Amino acid sequence: MARRNINWFKYTSPASFYPLAGKMIPWFAAATVLLLMAGLYIGFFVAPTDYKQGEAYRIIYIHVPSAWMAMFLYLLMAFYAGLGLAFNARLWSMMASAIAPTGALFTFISLWTGALWGKPMWGTWWVWDARLTSTLILFFLYLGFLSLQSVIEDARRADRAGALLALVGAVNVPIIYFSVQWWNTLHQGASIRLGDTPSIAPVMLAALLIMTAACWMYSITVTLMRVRCIILERESRAPWVAELLGETK
């Protein structure tokens, strides 16, 4: 029965995950470049001009995927941080710390591109609309997580304190979202819903989905690169790191 027992936990050890991540990075990086080129090409050259919004609408090919990633990466970060806290596993906490800067970056990009899009469409850089405001608060939550982790010197305490904060934040995100929603809303409703015919042209949808996949691949690539750095930094006293660095020198 237990003859072919797969060791699911093999790659939760930083020592065995480090080379695996190294092997995966080129693949995800290649996928990022290919998807990004395809998505941008379709988005900028193939997709038709919007009849109402003109050419400026094309910013959604960056805006919408980054907004999705911003929200999703926060949940993913909280998930990894929670796993790290629950199982007391270093690698998962390291993954959470590695995801956070990328998530903050995407949140910033979505706010930035949203402002650029808002100027020609709404005639203003910024409105106190529900989605803009909740994205801004999401950005603050990322900043809180990053600064809490950077202030705590002891790595394990930083992991666990950050994990608790991320979880509290994740519980709060829906409450914040709805409270802001009731407070004020101007942003257009979502154009794409599951189980519903999308209200945008198929070419546009294709470009959007390809760009989303590209953002995914990019996030995975940089997260893996960053987690490799974190592993080396934290495990710098471990024999396998000394061996590895000795080999490459």
Add this chain to the structure above:
Amino acid sequence: MLTTLRWIIQRDMTLASRGRAGVLSTLFFFVIVVSLFPLGVGPELSVLRTIAPGVVSVAALLASMLSLDRMFAHDYLDGSLEQLMLVPQPLSIVVLGKIIAHWLLTGVPLVLIAPVLGVQFDLPPKALVTLVFALLLGTPVLSLVGAIGAALTLGLRGGGVLVSLLVLPLCVPVLIFTAGAVEASITGASAEPHLSLLGAVLVLALLFVPWTTAAALRISME
């Protein structure tokens, strides 16, 4: 368990009453911040009336942030927090006691002084009543959510600024509902939905926060 709770509250109240400056300074901070707004915005009553709900709730938020370091930091510095953690009672009860004491010392004075400030902003009587109720429901949430931040940043350098960075975004719902309730009663609408939501947030926070803060204290103290 209730004895522990009462004992912790009594202890913190006694400690605070021996050095009264701390409690009063939070109250004065609140009064001064609120009074500064007319100076900045101008004395027109119509403008003041519209910004009053927001100003009072933001000032309450800031005042309760300012006093957060008193919740655990003093006990941490003189070592009594470690002793409290050894008490053979659930740590969340001890934490709840400290949170209640913090609210009694900072939240309740704000609630009591708020109508006076509301009069400064020419709020109608009905809105003043709503303001008191909204703050009565909202300030405990501020103490509760703040406790998590205070526990996480315990003993860190620059913890005071950091705690605001962590806690302020989480307090947005309280701010919105408090200001919303008062605004609704100024315009003649019913403030009840906002107050119900505030109550719901309070119940949720009461349920989860003591337990989360206890976990945060264990992380910080090990």
